[in-house]
Amino acid sequence: MPADSAALHDAIHAAIEDGEILRIRYDAGSQPGTVRDVRPIVVMSDRMRAIDESSVAPKAFLFAYLHIVDITEPVTYVARKSKRKRAPQPDKFVEGWAFHLPMPAFAASLDLARVARIRVDLATKKKKTFREWTQGHPPQFSFEVGDIFYSDPSVRLLAWGAVPEFYAIQVDASHENTVQFRLIEFRRGACVSVKAATLAMNDFVTVLRDGLPGFATENRASG
Structure with a gap:
């Protein structure tokens, strides 16, 4: 974290309390070093x-990568535009995936968001606003350094070592199109193997959903 972490926390808490926008420079993510609101x-x-x-x-x-900048500094982050299609609720979206993604905490990582829609009542011709879960089309996946996903969701709930065998995927680096990660195998709470890999972002999400070749199917997450 930055040396002025206390001041950073104070500024963020104040922004949350007042509903204000912060202008930041973020030195990670898909466009490191860019400024955004x-x-x-x-x-x-x-x-x-x-x-x-x-x-x-x-x-x-x-x-560790976040810096609050003056409002006069121009915004340089360029968002990729995408259409959005209706999607299941996040917990249903990841149901049955090989690795468990706690929801709604990781909804944004899969580009899932609840957005406002407008529907016209054919009888009254009046517009009605409703909200539904959507996903970008194509989705703009994003993960952060340190994100970790377990093959058995009970690992997060039970004492360490209580689950006899499971796998973990931990993100080491994430860019716009690629993810570097480690596949870690645990037995009785002890690490028995670590394999590092780099995949295209879409392929990484496929691994989270389907697992890797030879992955134990009995460890598939129940959602």
Whole structure:
């Protein structure tokens, strides 16, 4: 975290309380070093989640790469535009995936967002607003350094070692089109193997959903 972490936390908490927008430079993600406007919504130990003003979905921003800049500094982040299609609720979307993605915490990582829609009542001709879950088409997947996903969701709930055998995927680096990660095998709480890999973003999501060749099917997440 930056040396002025206390001041950073104070500024973010103040923005959340007042509903204000912060202009930040973010030295990670798909366009490192670019400036963008965000609306913070929650603060965690090493990151915040915020609504990027160029997107409908919240994103995670690690404090180690985050710098608040003056409002006079121009915005340089360029959002990729995409259409959005109706999608299941996040917990249903990832049901049965090989690796468990806690929802709604990782909804934004899969470009899932609840957006406002307008429907015209054919009888009254009046417009009605409703909200539904959507996903970008094509989806703009995004993951953060340190994100970790387990093949057995009970790992997050039980004492370490209580689950006899499981796998974990931990993100080491994430760029616009690629993800570097480690596949870690655990037995009785001890790490028995680590394999590093780099995949295209879409292929990485496929691994989270379907697993890797030889992956134990009995460890598939129940959602």
